[in-house]
Amino acid sequence: MPDIDETARSLTATRGSLDELPVVAVRVDDPTVTVVLGLPSGDRFEEELTVPPVWGMNCRLKTLLDAYSLALDDVTSLEGETVPCTRSVEGDGLTFGLDLDALSA
Numbered sequence: 001m002p003d004i005d006e007t008a009r010s011l012t013a014t015r016g017s018l019d020e021l022p023v024v025a026v027r028v029d030d031p032t033v034t035v036v037l038g039l040p041s042g043d044r045f046e047e048e049l050t051v052p053p054v055w056g057m058n059c060r061l062k063t064l065l066d067a068y069s070l071a072l073d074d075v076t077s078l079e080g081e082t083v084p085c086t087r088s089v090e091g092d093g094l095t096f097g098l099d100l101d102a103l104s105a
Contacts, residue, residue, distance in 0.1 A: 021045075021085045021096060023078045033061060033075055037085060037096050045096040060100055067103035 024038035031051045036044050049061040051072065056062070061072075070077055084102035088095050 018087060018096075019084065020082045023081050023083055026076045026078050028075060035064070035078065035083075035098060037083070037098070039096070047098045060098075063100045063104050064098065 018039075021037040021039065023035055024044065025034075025036040027034040027036070033049045033051060035047045035049065037047065038044055049064065051061060052059050064078075064083075065072065065075065068078060068081060084099040085096045086099045088097075
């Protein structure tokens, strides 16, 4: 069992930003792409993006792919990338999602 002082030191050494989170997984289930964001605590938040029949300026998935210079076939390459995110309080907790406005700016 770890010593309480060791635990306190490890928590103090943990640094993080809640304005950007890492993509810990990407699932492609036609016609959707699910991007999973991960907090240092291990909590996960999923954002589902629909693959549209026609790509357009208002396509959320296209905004994400364009920001990282990826094609749809390469979307799983987002794993490990750090992406801007939004925070909101919903229900009984904090929820995180992709900040697509920051990506398109």
